[in-house]
Amino acid sequence: MVLENVDEIMSLQRKLASRVVQEQEMELQLRLLEIVQSLQPNANKQLQKAKILTVAEMEGIGYDDAIRALKSLEGMGYIKETTPGYFKKT
Numbered sequence: 001m002v003l004e005n006v007d008e009i010m011s012l013q014r015k016l017a018s019r020v021v022q023e024q025e026m027e028l029q030l031r032l033l034e035i036v037q038s039l040q041p042n043a044n045k046q047l048q049k050a051k052i053l054t055v056a057e058m059e060g061i062g063y064d065d066a067i068r069a070l071k072s073l074e075g076m077g078y079i080k081e082t083t084p085g086y087f088k089k090t
Contacts, residue, residue, distance in 0.1 A: 025072070032056060032069040033078055036089060046086040 035055050040047045049070070056066040070087070073079045082088045 028065055028069045029072050040089055046082055046088050049085045
């Protein structure tokens with residue numbers, strides 16, 4: 001009986017930890033999207049990837065996290081790399 005409860009608690013703990021990671025990723029993606037939107041008020045203007053990464057770093061987002069979030073946003077269709085090193089909102 002006790003072991004079943006422990007297994008159930010451990011399972012719930014793993015699910016909760018996974019959910020926390022997903023929410024952190026979503027928050028990171030939203031922060032990057034806000035940065036892109038603040039730097040690119042005109043939807044037709046291209047935005048340098050380096051500028052996005054610089055502003056992200058100034059806001060405490062690490063390089064690897066920013067790159068991962070940019071790739072996720074591109075994969076979801078929120079931004080598009082129009083030419084190498086340049087992004088545009090879609």
